[in-house]
Amino acid sequence: MKILILHQPHPSGNYLLQARMAEILNEKGYDEVYLIEQLHGRPNQTEYEQAIIDLDPDVVYFEMLDKETFEIIEKLKNSKKILCYASKGLLQDYYDIEEYHGKWYDYILTNALPLHKHLKAVSIPSEHWEYYFSALDDNKIEICKDYRHDSVFLGLGHHRLISPHYELERSLFLQNMQLFNEHNVKVYGVGWNSQSHYYGGTLPPDDIGRLYKSSKSAFAMIEHVQRGFGAINNRYVEIGWCETPIITYNYPEIDWFGADKYLYFTDGGQKTIDIVQNLKNIPIDSIRKAEEFKEFLTNKHNEFVEKLIHFIEK
DSSP states (O other): OEEEEEEOSTTSTTHHHHHHHHHHHHHTTOOEEEEEEOOTTSOOOHHHHHHHHHHOOSEEEESSOOHHHHHHHTTOTTSEEEEEESSOTTOSSGGGGGGGBTTTBSEEEESOHHHHHHHHHTTOOEEEOSSOOOOOOGGGOOOOGGGOOSEEEESOOHHHHHOGGGHHHIIIIITOHHHHHHSOEEEESSSSOTTSTTEEEOOOGGGHHHHHHHSSOEEOOOOHHHHHTTOOOTHHHHHHHTTOOEEEOOOTTOOOTTGGGGSEEOOSHHHHHHHHHHHHTOOHHHHHHHHHHHHHHHHHHHHHHHHHHHHHHO
């Protein structure tokens, strides 16, 4: 069976996720797995399109693509198309994906529970997953002296610094200057004030596990659009997989599916500071919670893979 997996350019978005899924499927006995970079907005070239058509894959697995790559996917009439739908991508609305069944995809995996229920009701094959599989290389989850922080956040600055949708997260963590002044707290990624003492730089893609494993805690948040669909993003998996305590807001729209007992919820700037201060001392209960959360996520990782394989073999 030939399986084609499409991914975004390195180091964007799902690059690590899709590369890791190719490895997982190899480990599961699928020996013809091909990993190809999507066009990502670049003009289609005859050689690129023809290479995919000549491959004639039995299965194509991908997350949301760009318009140019979707046009090629539409031409694969004999391939089973499986979409992992965790972002609306180029669509205007999450529910618009229904219109593309049989064109862009045959089967859909999504963490948007209301959408999953809707798709099932209109007879579109759908599976709901609660947490992503882990894409981290366990050999690169290690303590590194350069990342020994009291707490960290990894992600884009840009919109998070100005959008009204992130006013809460700014008050809790991102612009909690008392926190940054009193503790060794850093933000990593692009779009931040590079001159600020709390800016850690652009993180090398292989250092995600090192960053989280080395820090005594990490802050996570859920995008407002994701929250509207009850979707939990991959940052929670990455941090938890490294057995690092997660500080977050207890979003009322989110069902944590049992993970709430492993998280450290904050609802105010001072409370965030208090949690960071407590976790600096690495209390025994935080170690136990982190280990139990890793076990929880391991089960969710396996569930995701099983649901994908179910569609592959269907």
